[in-house]
Amino acid sequence: MLLIMPMKNETILISHGAGGKQTRKLIEQIILKYFSDKILLPLPDAATVNITGVEICFTTDSYVVNPVFFPGGDIGKLAICGTINDLAVSGAIPLFISCAMIIEEGFSFLMFEKILKSMSKIAKKTGVRIVTGDTKVVDRGKGDGIFITTTGIGLKFKNVQLGKQFIKKGDAVIIGGVPGMHELSIICARENIKFKTGLKSDCAPLHQMIEEIFGVSKKIRFMRDPTRGGVSAVLNEIVSGADFGIEIYEDKIPLTKQVRSLCEILGFDILNLASEGNVVIIADSKDANSIVRTMRKNPAGKNASVIGFVTDEFCGKVILKTKFGSSRFIEMPAAGQLPRIC
Amino acid sequence: MLLIMPMKNETILISHGAGGKQTRKLIEQIILKYFSDKILLPLPDAATVNITGVEICFTTDSYVVNPVFFPGGDIGKLAICGTINDLAVSGAIPLFISCAMIIEEGFSFLMFEKILKSMSKIAKKTGVRIVTGDTKVVDRGKGDGIFITTTGIGLKFKNVQLGKQFIKKGDAVIIGGVPGMHELSIICARENIKFKTGLKSDCAPLHQMIEEIFGVSKKIRFMRDPTRGGVSAVLNEIVSGADFGIEIYEDKIPLTKQVRSLCEILGFDILNLASEGNVVIIADSKDANSIVRTMRKNPAGKNASVIGFVTDEFCGKVILKTKFGSSRFIEMPAAGQLPRIC
Numbered sequence: 117m118l119l120i121m122p123m124k125n126e127t128i129l130i131s132h133g134a135g136g137k138q139t140r141k142l143i144e145q146i147i148l149k150y151f152s153d154k155i156l157l158p159l160p161d162a163a164t165v166n167i168t169g170v171e172i173c174f175t176t177d178s179y180v181v182n183p184v185f186f187p188g189g190d191i192g193k194l195a196i197c198g199t200i201n202d203l204a205v206s207g208a209i210p211l212f213i214s215c216a217m218i219i220e221e222g223f224s225f226l227m228f229e230k231i232l233k234s235m236s237k238i239a240k241k242t243g244v245r246i247v248t249g250d251t252k253v254v255d256r257g258k259g260d261g262i263f264i265t266t267t268g269i270g271l272k273f274k275n276v277q278l279g280k281q282f283i284k285k286g287d288a289v290i291i292g293g294v295p296g297m298h299e300l301s302i303i304c305a306r307e308n309i310k311f312k313t314g315l316k317s318d319c320a321p322l323h324q325m326i327e328e329i330f331g332v333s334k335k336i337r338f339m340r341d342p343t344r345g346g347v348s349a350v351l352n353e354i355v356s357g358a359d360f361g362i363e364i365y366e367d368k369i370p371l372t373k374q375v376r377s378l379c380e381i382l383g384f385d386i387l388n389l390a391s392e393g394n395v396v397i398i399a400d401s402k403d404a405n406s407i408v409r410t411m412r413k414n415p416a417g418k419n420a421s422v423i424g425f426v427t428d429e430f431c432g433k434v435i436l437k438t439k440f441g442s443s444r445f446i447e448m449p450a451a452g453q454l455p456r457i458c
Numbered sequence: 459m460l461l462i463m464p465m466k467n468e469t470i471l472i473s474h475g476a477g478g479k480q481t482r483k484l485i486e487q488i489i490l491k492y493f494s495d496k497i498l499l500p501l502p503d504a505a506t507v508n509i510t511g512v513e514i515c516f517t518t519d520s521y522v523v524n525p526v527f528f529p530g531g532d533i534g535k536l537a538i539c540g541t542i543n544d545l546a547v548s549g550a551i552p553l554f555i556s557c558a559m560i561i562e563e564g565f566s567f568l569m570f571e572k573i574l575k576s577m578s579k580i581a582k583k584t585g586v587r588i589v590t591g592d593t594k595v596v597d598r599g600k601g602d603g604i605f606i607t608t609t610g611i612g613l614k615f616k617n618v619q620l621g622k623q624f625i626k627k628g629d630a631v632i633i634g635g636v637p638g639m640h641e642l643s644i645i646c647a648r649e650n651i652k653f654k655t656g657l658k659s660d661c662a663p664l665h666q667m668i669e670e671i672f673g674v675s676k677k678i679r680f681m682r683d684p685t686r687g688g689v690s691a692v693l694n695e696i697v698s699g700a701d702f703g704i705e706i707y708e709d710k711i712p713l714t715k716q717v718r719s720l721c722e723i724l725g726f727d728i729l730n731l732a733s734e735g736n737v738v739i740i741a742d743s744k745d746a747n748s749i750v751r752t753m754r755k756n757p758a759g760k761n762a763s764v765i766g767f768v769t770d771e772f773c774g775k776v777i778l779k780t781k782f783g784s785s786r787f788i789e790m791p792a793a794g795q796l797p798r799i800c
Contacts, residue, residue, distance in 0.1 A: 128565045133595025142593060146571060150578035151557070151588045163589035165554050167613055170512045176556035176609055177592045182600075212507050214518035215493070216607045218560070223470045229488060236492035246493045247505035250519045250607075251484060253475025254798065258524075258602035265558045265592075267518055267609035271509055456596065 135344020135390075136449035161340065162206040164272060171272035173208035175199060178265040182456040184231065186305040188298075188316030191264055192231035194392060194458060196238040196246075197321045198343070199268035204323035205339040205395060207278045207330075208270030213239065215266050216250040220259030231262065242321045244268075276330055280354050282337040288404035289362060289424040290397040292325070292417045293318060294370045295347050296389025300378055302457045315374055318416070320393030325414040332410045335400035342396050343458055345449050348387045350396045351434040352448040361433045364424030364446070387436075388449045390457050401425065477686020477732070478791035503682065504548040506614060513614035515550035517541060520607040524798040526573065528647040530640075530658030533606055534573035536734060536800060538580040538588075539663045540685070541610035546665035547681040547737060549620045549672075550612030555581065557608050558592040562601030573604065584663045586610075618672055622696050624679040630746035631704060631766040632739040634667075634759045635660060636712045637689050638731025642720055644799045657716055660758070662735030667756040674752045677742035684738050685800055687791050690729045692738045693776045694790040703775045706766030706788070729778075730791045732799050743767065 131138040162175035177198050184191040196213065203210040215235065219228070239246050297318035304315060322341070329336065340350045351362050371386065379386050393416050399407055404422050411417030427435075434446040473480040504517035519540050526533040538555065545552040557577065561570070581588050639660035646657060664683070671678060682692045693704050713728070721728050735758050741749055746764050753759030769777075776788040 126567050128561050128563060128567065128570060128595055130563050130595050130597065133561065133593055139593065146567070147574060147591065147593070150571075150574040151581075151591065163554070163556075165587075165589060165611070167509075167514065167553065167611070168512055170510055172509060172514075172611070174554060174556060174590055174611060176558045176590055176607070178558040178560050178594045178607060180560055180594045180596050211509065212505070212516060214505075214516060214609050216518045216520040216609075218520050218522055218605055218607075219470050219475065221470060221472050225468050225470065225488070228470060229492075232489060232492040236494075239493075245507075247507060248516055248518055249489065249493065251475055251481065251489070252520045252522045252605075252798075253470055253472050254522050254602060254605075255472065257599065260596060260600035263560055263594075263596075263605070265518070265520060265560075265607035265609075267556050267558075267607075269507070269509070269514070269516060269611065456594075 130455045134455055135349055161202040173203050173206045173270040173272055175202040176265065176267040177202065178263060179458055180263050180456050181302065181458050182260060183305050184261050186317055187301045189319040190231055190234050191262060192235035193238050194319055195264045195266040196235050197319050197392060198458065199266040200242060200244055200321045200323050201341045203268050203270035204326040205341050207276040208272045210244045210268055210270045210323050212269045213244055213246050213266050214248045215246055215264060218252050218254060218259055218263040220261055221253055221256045223261050238321060242323065273330060278336065278338055280338055280358065283360065283398050283426055285360050285426050285428045286401055287337055287398050287426040288401040288422045289364060290399060290404060290407055291421060291423050292395040292411060293419040294372055294375055295342060295391050295394060296375060296386045298392040299389040299454060299457050300375060303454055318391050318393035320416045322393060322395055322416055325411060325417050328410050329407055332406045333399055333403035335403050336397060338398040340396050342394055343390045343392060346388045346390055347396060348446050348449050351446065355432050355434055357432065359431050361427045361430035361435060362424060363427045363435045363437060366436055366438045368421055368423040370419035370421050387446060398426065472797045476797055477691055503544040515545050515548045515612040515614055517544040518607065518609040519544065520605060521800055522605050522798050523644065523800050524602060525647050526603050528659055529643045531661040532573055532576050533604060534577035535580050536661055537606045537608040538577050539661050539734060540800065541608040542584060542586055542663040542665050543683045545610050545612035546668040547683050549618040550614045552586045552610055552612045552665050554611045555586055555588045555608050556590045557588055557606060560594050560596060560601055560605040562603055563595055563598045565603050580663060615672060620678065620680055622680055622700065625702065625740050625768055627702050627768050627770045628743055629679055629740050629768040630743040630764045631706060632741060632746060632749055633763060633765050634737040634753060635761040636714055636717055637684060637733050637736060638717065638728045640734040641731040641796060641799050642717060645796055660733050660735035662758045664735060664737055664758055667753060667759050670752050671749055674748045675741055675745035677745050678739060680740040682738050684736055685732045685734060688730045688732055689738060690788050690791050693788065697774050697776055699774065701773050703769045703772035703777060704766060705769045705777045705779060708778055708780045710763055710765040712761035712763050729788060740768065
């Protein structure tokens with residue numbers, strides 16, 4: 117067994133929160149030992165719970181992004197969009213959000229208000245209601261500006277059942293747009309790299325586009341937004357323990373010249389980078405074209421593409437066919453390429 | 459107007475998170491400017507939302523208590539009990555909890571597991587299910603061990619309507635037990651004050667006791683757990699803007715010798731200190747005795763007492779009749795007496 121239990125004197129590392137192998141190890145070997153509620157498994161973005169016959173999705177995320185303002189958004193927009201998207205990819209209509217803030221003493225009121233304004237703007241635009249919250253202040257040097265935890269409640273779509281157990285050989289793998297835009301924008305903001313062309317985070321709410329997709333296909337099997345760990349983490353989670361593999365084609369992955377050059381310069385694998393306005397969909401290949409057409413009508417899906425298929429070869433593996441005709445395995449990232457991107 | 463908008467160069471202070479006047483100012487003047495959803499008002503512990511006819515309570519709190527282990531509990535127990543209690547005092551049966559953790563790099567796995575174990579223990583004991591979560595890790599020096607945000611969903615009791623608008627003159631003010639035990643235990647843990655008698659936090663889930671109370675009285679008007687800002691903050695929030703006052707009697711407030719001496723030595727006002735297993739109830743005075751009897755059957759309510767009444771004098775004010783026959787106003791605490799108690 118590759119994953120080893122922590123030693124008594126081991127401590128938690130940045131990589132445990134980066135969305136890759138170490139995060140999985142932390143969740144599976146430590147957290148699930150105590151929180152072993154069956155509805156938690158197999159680690160969906162949101163839990164589905166039944167309250168007197170009403171099926172509700174319930175999701176939470178803490179946002180610790182650094183810096184809190186970045187091209188294309190800020191921690192507030194990120195938190196609301198992230199929660200909306202987690203509900204949407206779970207097959208639910210986002211309804212209500214709670215917002216708990218941990219603020220470091222000395223954080224400026226102006227920045228605080230700017231963040232609240234941005235949350236309120238997205239909430240109004242999407243019709244999602246921020247209905248309850250909490251504010252804590254911690255001593256200077258015991259926090260980092262502001263951390264925001266948003267929790268969302270959504271109403272499950274009737275007749276939509278998503279899960280990796282529904283995936284069939286031959287299904288298409290669809291992506292909503294150029295991967296990694298969010299993580300690249302954080303890298304640029306953090307390292308003060310500026311581009312004339314203005315690269316920015318793809319951070320956006322996806323629930324409307326996703327609702328439209330459910331309208332054109334009854335054979336959506338699985339959806340996930342590729343945040344921490346990127347497309348690689350999502351696809352590897354899908355094939356983990358499955359009796360199928362996934363094959364994707366390098367030349368089908370939507371890319372811009374700018375993103376390609378930036379990845380080449382910085383030595384990043386685009387498939388490992390986080391998006392915040394992107395989605396990976398597995399659906400019956402017969403419906404793939406109509407799904408892609410529907411997605412392309414939305415700004416968030418204008419580069420939507422079929423990037424591969426579910427195969428009966430290489431079970432449990434993700435394979436990339438390169439532009440040069442060769443093949444390589446895409447692994448679960450060992451750690452996120454950059455910490456604190458969300 | 460006493461409360462003044464912050465200046466452009468003002469920053470957030472510890473007192474803004476302490477549950478007193480400054481917290482109220484932050485919420486009313488800044489946060490509600492953006493999160494102006496009407497169901498947020500008048501700042502209940504939980505929002506009540508209606509999903510296809512089902513009334514659900516929804517509450518969130520970040521826990522940043524320092525130290526994370528203290529006599530009578532730890533940050534994990536505190537988070538689960540706090541969320542259960544916020545739902546219970548809102549008139550809901552606690553059902554599901556989400557748990558988002560922000561961990562500082564270098565936090566020990568052993569302590570982490572101890573906290574998870576404690577959360578899991580309380581969840582199992584109470585039948586509340588921890589169904590989803592999130593884990594983020596921040597750099598060393600950018601957090602403080604561990605922060606936990608728990609969000610809870612509860613099913614609203616039918617025929618229970620709570621709110622300060624239902625309070626009537628003559629109603630009784632009931633308290634569940636000795637106030638301030640939680641904050642005093644944190645003070646002792648932080649200052650390394652040790653007592654032979656073993657003072658500890660009252661941190662406990664109250665939902666069962668509260669359910670029993672709803673069983674004996676249909677005239678419960680209002681409930682709140684006196685956490686940050688203590689009993690003073692709860693009572694002042696109740697009378698704020700109301701056409702009634704509240705009169706409480708010093709000799710009716712349940713106290714232990716130990717708590718009284720500790721407050722005298724440290725110069726604390728017991729009414730300003732936080733509890734985590736206590737409840738303030740306003741109910742029809744005719745039902746007061748049966749409510750108190752029911753509470754006393756529970757370990758968390760064994761010192762339950764009627765401590766005062768709603769009056770038509772001194773509207774908008776809380777008055778304490780002292781043991782010596784004199785009277786004084788109880789004010790909303792300017793700030794919590796100690797920061798980071800929850």
